[in-house]
Amino acid sequence: MTASARVLVVAAAFALLPVLIKSDFILTILVFSFLLGMLAVSFNLIFGFTGQLSMFHAAAFGIAAYATHLAMVHLGVSFWTGMLLAATLVAVLSLIVGIICFRFRLKEFYFAVVTLAFSEMARLVVLNWNSVTNGTLGIILQDKPSLWLPGQGVVKVDSTLMWYFISLAALVLTVLVCLRVISSWMGRSFAAIRLNDELGDTLGINVFRYKLAAFAAGNLIAAFTGSLYAFFLGSIEPGFLSIEQSLAIVAMVLLGGRGAVAAPVIGALVLTSLPHLIHFGAEVRSIVYGSILILTILLMPQGIYGTLSNLGRRRRAA
Amino acid sequence: MGQLILGQLLNGAIVGTLYGIIALGVTLTFGITGIVNFALGAFMMLGAYMAWFLTDEAGLAYPLAVPCAVAITALAGLLADQTLFRFTRNNLVNGLLVSIGLIAVMEGGALLLWTSTPKNMEYVLPGVFTFFGLVVPKMKLVVFLVLLGVILATYAALTRTWIGRAAYAYSQNPEAAELMGVRTKVMQSGVVVYSTGLAGLGGALYASLYSIDPTMGSVYILKAVESAILAGIGSVMGSLFGGVLLGITEGVGSIYLPIAFRDAYGLIFLVAILLFKPAGLFAGRR
Numbered sequence: 001m002t003a004s005a006r007v008l009v010v011a012a013a014f015a016l017l018p019v020l021i022k023s024d025f026i027l028t029i030l031v032f033s034f035l036l037g038m039l040a041v042s043f044n045l046i047f048g049f050t051g052q053l054s055m056f057h058a059a060a061f062g063i064a065a066y067a068t069h070l071a072m073v074h075l076g077v078s079f080w081t082g083m084l085l086a087a088t089l090v091a092v093l094s095l096i097v098g099i100i101c102f103r104f105r106l107k108e109f110y111f112a113v114v115t116l117a118f119s120e121m122a123r124l125v126v127l128n129w130n131s132v133t134n135g136t137l138g139i140i141l142q143d144k145p146s147l148w149l150p151g152q153g154v155v156k157v158d159s160t161l162m163w164y165f166i167s168l169a170a171l172v173l174t175v176l177v178c179l180r181v182i183s184s185w186m187g188r189s190f191a192a193i194r195l196n197d198e199l200g201d202t203l204g205i206n207v208f209r210y211k212l213a214a215f216a217a218g219n220l221i222a223a224f225t226g227s228l229y230a231f232f233l234g235s236i237e238p239g240f241l242s243i244e245q246s247l248a249i250v251a252m253v254l255l256g257g258r259g260a261v262a263a264p265v266i267g268a269l270v271l272t273s274l275p276h277l278i279h280f281g282a283e284v285r286s287i288v289y290g291s292i293l294i295l296t297i298l299l300m301p302q303g304i305y306g307t308l309s310n311l312g313r314r315r316r317a318a
Numbered sequence: 319m320g321q322l323i324l325g326q327l328l329n330g331a332i333v334g335t336l337y338g339i340i341a342l343g344v345t346l347t348f349g350i351t352g353i354v355n356f357a358l359g360a361f362m363m364l365g366a367y368m369a370w371f372l373t374d375e376a377g378l379a380y381p382l383a384v385p386c387a388v389a390i391t392a393l394a395g396l397l398a399d400q401t402l403f404r405f406t407r408n409n410l411v412n413g414l415l416v417s418i419g420l421i422a423v424m425e426g427g428a429l430l431l432w433t434s435t436p437k438n439m440e441y442v443l444p445g446v447f448t449f450f451g452l453v454v455p456k457m458k459l460v461v462f463l464v465l466l467g468v469i470l471a472t473y474a475a476l477t478r479t480w481i482g483r484a485a486y487a488y489s490q491n492p493e494a495a496e497l498m499g500v501r502t503k504v505m506q507s508g509v510v511v512y513s514t515g516l517a518g519l520g521g522a523l524y525a526s527l528y529s530i531d532p533t534m535g536s537v538y539i540l541k542a543v544e545s546a547i548l549a550g551i552g553s554v555m556g557s558l559f560g561g562v563l564l565g566i567t568e569g570v571g572s573i574y575l576p577i578a579f580r581d582a583y584g585l586i587f588l589v590a591i592l593l594f595k596p597a598g599l600f601a602g603r604r
Contacts, residue, residue, distance in 0.1 A: 053411060104593045109354060109410055113547065114592055117585040120540075128578040243536075247418055254415065283429040290422025297412050297419070298405050 003179050007262055011172040018161055025276075027160045033265075033272040034167040035229045038174045040252040040264035042221030045178055047250070048258030049187065050214040051194030053108065055116035055246050056097060057222050060090045062240030063122060064223035065230035066133060069141055079145035083227040090223035091216055098215040102208050107197075116243065123241040138237030145231055163232050170228060171265065174221055178261045181217070190214055251293050257303025266304050325452055326569035332458050334558075334565025335465040339520040340542035341549075341557035342469055343513030349489050349552045350509040353406055353413025357398070358517040358542065359535025360424040365391040365521030366530040367432060370439050380442045384522045391518025392511050399510040407506060421536070428532035436529040443526075461523045466558075468519065473554045485509075489552070537581075544588045550597050 001009075014030075021027065039061060046054045067086035071077055077085065097118050106114055126133045133139070144156045147166075157163060181187055189210040192200035197207045230236045239245065248271070256267025271292070275285050300307050340358050347355045368387035372378040378386065398420060406413040443457040476482035487495040488505060496502045520538070524530065542557075545564050549556025564584050571583040 053414075100589075100593065104596075106592065106596075109414075110547075110592055110596065112414075113543065114589055117589050120585055121582050124579055124582050128576075250415065250418075281430075283426045286422045286426030286429070290419040290424075290426065293419035293422065294402060294416050297415050298402070301412070 003183075003261070004176055007172065007175050007179065010262075011168065014168055015165070018164060024160050027164050029273050029276050031160065031163045031167045031232060032229075033269045034164075034171045035225055035232065036249075036252060036272055037265035037268035038167075038171045039222055039225045039229075040249055040256065040268045041171075041174050041178055041261060042218045042225065043249045044253045044258055044261070044264050045181070045190075045221075046214050046218040047253060048264075049182060049194065050190040050211060051197075052211060052215065053112040053250075054215060054218070055112050055243070056094065056119050056215075056219065057249050058243070058245035059119035059122040059241050060094060060219035060222040061226035061229070061245065062126065062236075062238070063093065064090050064226035065236045065240055066126060066139075068227040068230065069139060069236060070132065072143065079143070079227070079231060083224060086227055087220055087223040090226075091220050094216045094219035095212070098212045102211045102215075116246075119241060119246065120243070123238055126241055127238045133238070136238060138235055138239075140235050141231055142234070143231075167228065167232070170224065175262045175265070177221075182261055186210065186213065251289070251296075253303075255292060255296050255303055257305030257307075259302060259306050260309075263303060263305035270304070321451060322573060323570060326573055327566055328452065328454060330566035330569030331562050332462045332565070333569070334545075334562030335462055335469070336520055336524060336561070337538065337541045337545045337564055338469060338558040338561025339465050339516050340538055341545035341561050342472060342554060343516045344539075344542050344546040345551055345553065345557045346509050347513045348546070350485065351403065351413075351506050352408035353403065353410055353417070354543065355403070355417050355510070355513065356414060356539050356543075357417040357420040357424065358513060359537075359539030360421045361391050361395060361514040361517040361535070362521035362524070362538055363428060363530070363532060363535040364394060364424065365518030366525040366534065367428060367437070367521075368518070369522035369525045370437050370530060373442075374437075374439055380526065384519070387522040388515050388518045391521070392515035395511045395514025395518075396507070398514070399507050403510055404507070425532050425535075432532065434531060434533075436531040437525075438529045439525050455527075457526055461527060464523060465520070468516070469554070469558045472516075476554055541584065544584050547588060548591055 017030075018027065039057070043054070043057045046052050046057075064083075064086040067089050068079065068082040071082035071085045072079060075082075075085075097115065101111055101114055127135060129135075144158045146154050146156050147162070148154050155162075157166060182190070189200070189205050192203065192205050193207055193210055193214075197211075201207050226240070230240070252267035252271050253264040254267065255270060256265060257263035271289070274288070280288060296303065302310065340362060343358050344354060347353065347358075365387050368390050369380070369383050372383035372386055373380050376383075402416050402420065403413065406416050441457075443460060445456045447454050447456055447459060476485060484495065484500045484505065487498065488500055488502060492502055521530075521535075524534075541564060542561070545560035546557050547560070548563060549560030564587070567583050567587060568580050572580045575583070
């Protein structure tokens with residue numbers, strides 16, 4: 001079975017889940033997991049497959065969330081148009097940041113630091129531009145996107161069930177697109193850059209162009225996620241663009257596994273649902289989260305997916 | 319106006335030595351173990367809380383509490399090195415992520431123990447000095463001089479003693495250094511412990527000047543990394559210059575430019591340096 005077919009089978013199983021699970025609470029957790037999973041998958045395009053530790057991901061996510069709302073309020077457009085406009089803005093910003101970083105051949109730690117610096121500047125702007133972003137308090141979003149459904153006409157997306165299907169569809173679409181990209185000539189160029197970009201350069205791979213492509217594509221998907229996430233949550237605040245948010249994405253990818261396109265979704269599911277299923281205080285949650293991160297890196301460097309598939313392979317070989 | 323600028327220069331220099339002491343730890347750890355220990359900010363927080371606890375709760379004299387706080391922090395650093403950092407040598411990404419995990423654990427622990435309400439230490443050394451109309455609290459001057467002394471002593475140790483020769487030999491070629499009798503494992507652990515001790519000292523002195531809270535380290539580690547990069551990572555005196563430069567940029571910058579963006583000036587400076595002078599301002603010097 002190909003990877004895409006497997007993804008569709010799992011997706012179909014998840015699509016049938018609401019028949020069994022009626023609990024709004026669990027569906028809500030799943031919606032958050034799907035959206036954060038989408039964010040983690042898009043980050044892994046840059047981090048796991050192209051080998052660039054970007055710290056700009058939370059900025060792409062947060063900027064899009066704010067921009068969608070601002071476009072809706074000030075330009076009077078619908079949610080979906082606002083989302084596209086926000087994605088365009090993020091694409092332009094990531095091209096600027098990407099061109100600066102990759103033109104100057106920033107790598108590894110230096111790339112992480114400079115993307116972090118741009119991300120922090122974006123956060124400071126959001127935090128201090130009170131008249132537009134309402135500063136630390138953030139903005140409550142009362143509007144919900146509307147959608148045309150066959151037989152029902154145009155309806156507001158306000159039930160958790162509808163959000164469940166939208167976020168599942170968005171996640172599946174993201175995974176399928178990333179799978180397609182990774183298995184193409186583009187994905188092979190990404191891999192060459194990750195393994196040894198100087199060698200790739202001598203083999204005729206345009207390192208600059210493919211790094212930029214991976215960076216922009218990852219941020220673009222993060223932008224779509226940001227719009228959906230904000231309108232599902234019903235509020236936006238500067239914390240969306242924080243370093244902690246970027247690191248949470250890294251943690252999801254590491255826990256799930258960076259070797260396979262869909263693996264970060266596992267990490268997102270675990271890290272999103274764990275704090276809700278077991279009731280921790282904020283302090284203990286921070287300790288648990290840090291311990292998971294440390295233990296994963298030291299004991300399971302390939303993440304849950306990598307460890308499980310290694311076990312499976314070993315058993316088949318035996 | 320002139321006095322305001324002079325005041326900000328002085329303030330910037332004092333805050334800058336605090337950035338510098340942590341930046342020194344960042345630089346040394348990076349040079350010898352190949353990782354950037356972001357958790358140094360959390361160790362600074364630990365040092366600050368230890369100094370506060372030993373002085374205000376346990377009733378120790380502050381000059382005695384500071385070395386104790388440094389020792390405790392260094393012990394915690396040894397523990398972290400043996401259980402965590404030992405396994406991430408020369409693996410930048412893993413080291414980064416382990417140190418970030420460690421921050422979450424340490425900050426969570428501090429929140430549990432001491433809550434998020436900031437703590438204020440009682441005045442250790444009240445009173446001010448006045449130079450030409452400029453008022454400087456005595457304690458600030460003491461902190462400045464102690465930190466400056468420690469950075470200079472580290473510099474002297476690295477340039478004048480066998481420890482420094484061993485460290486430079488190691489940073490040039492680890493295998494050759496090991497063959498020449500440099501105990502590389504001890505050196506790697508030693509540098510991690512020393513850098514956490516430095517962070518602990520920074521924190522213990524910080525506690526006497528400002529109020530402390532469990533997340534105070536995150537600002538300082540970012541500033542320290544900025545300082546270390548500004549000067550060119552790997553340079554001991556550079557971390558001092560980088561820290562002071564950053565402190566002064568922020569201090570003087572906030573007179574003329576909106577104060578809300580105070581944290582951004584250092585970032586813009588940093589990006590410019592990394593793009594146009596990636597080896598740092600003092601490239602080529604130790």
